[in-house]
Amino acid sequence: MVHSRELLFLGTCFGRQEAHRRTQDVLYVALKGSLRLRTGRGRPTTVRTCLVPTGLWIDESILSTSQAVVAVYFLAPFSQDHPALASLMAEALPGIFCNHPHEDDVVSAMVEVRRQPDISVGTALSRVREPLFPDHVRNLEFREYDPRVVHVARRIRESLTANMTLAELAEEVHLSESRLEKLFKEQAGLPVTQYRMRYRVFISTIIMALGYSVTEAALLAGFSSSAHLSRCYRAINGITPSATFLQPPYVHAVLAPSAYRLVEPLLESQSVV
Structure with a gap:
């Protein structure tokens, strides 16, 4: 299911996994079976929900999805979704969170959506987000984004084929190239070039x-x-x-x-x- 800023994949069978670097904040949900996650002490544990940040290298030594039918929710960039979920979940490793408090309801909602092939994306996301984001975290601002970074991200999306240079983007927001690169990576989790490639x-x-x-x-x-x-x-x-x-x-x-x-x-x- 694809929205302009979000993507929800609902698996139907065990899938293969290859090592890769996450370029977007992602919530993994085991619809069947379990995820295997390494904890801070290096010991593996099984979980049903796992929140992974942008920029993290994922392989089976950190998170294995090979024993689960997985749903993958790609969270909207520059939104409050990641910090809101992080506030609800337990930190297993720096930046990685697990055990959503309402994961039974989350799994039920995702399975129900998967059973309705003709459901609209808007309705599907609303049903999934309801148990994911309880009332007490909805509409809260956990993180403030620099408007210059948000502007650059929007220009990258708007000028996909034009391929604006870093110098041109920096000039638009009155920053040096080095300052923009540093600020953008701090807020987006990716360098400008990788953000463009992800988009x-x-x-x-x-x-x-x-x-x-x-x-x-x-x-x-x-x-x-x-x-x-x-x-x-x-x-x-x-x-x-x-x-x-x-x-x-x-x-x-x-x-x-x-x-x-x-x-x-x-x-x-x-x-x-």
Whole structure:
């Protein structure tokens, strides 16, 4: 399920896992089975929910999802979602949290949504978010984001094919390149270049979900080739786009209108609508 700022994957079977670096705050939920997480003392423990921050390298020595049917909720960047969830969960390692207090209700909501293939993305996310974010944390501001960083992130999204340089972005917010790079990484968890790559992968995901090939998605999202997209996609998600969209088990993709609007100008510019 793809929204303009969020993505929710609801698994139906045990999946393979490859080491990769997270480029977005993610909540893992074991819909069946359990996740295996290393604790602060180095000992593994089993959990059903795990919150992982942007920038963290994930492999089986830290978090193993191989014994679980997993839901993966990619949280909206520059939102209060990650700090709100962190306030509810127990810290297992620096930046990694586990054991959501209402995880039974979270799992039930996700399974119910998975059983309704025709449900709208908005309705699905509302149902999932209700147990995830109890009343006492909704609408609270846990973290303040620098408006200059938010502006740069928006310009990156708006100028995907223009590929604005760091110097051009820094000039727009009246910062030096080094200061912008440092501030952006502090707040987004990623350097500017990696944030741009993450967003291009996200856009390519939407395009492929609409039925376009990996090659078409790569060129429309600003990659030099399908191989370039595949490398970046694998680095971010731990799987290749062909494994996601072209091979069993097939993904049933549901797009919100807001997600389609993100790619509509790209499709129109190439006359492939």
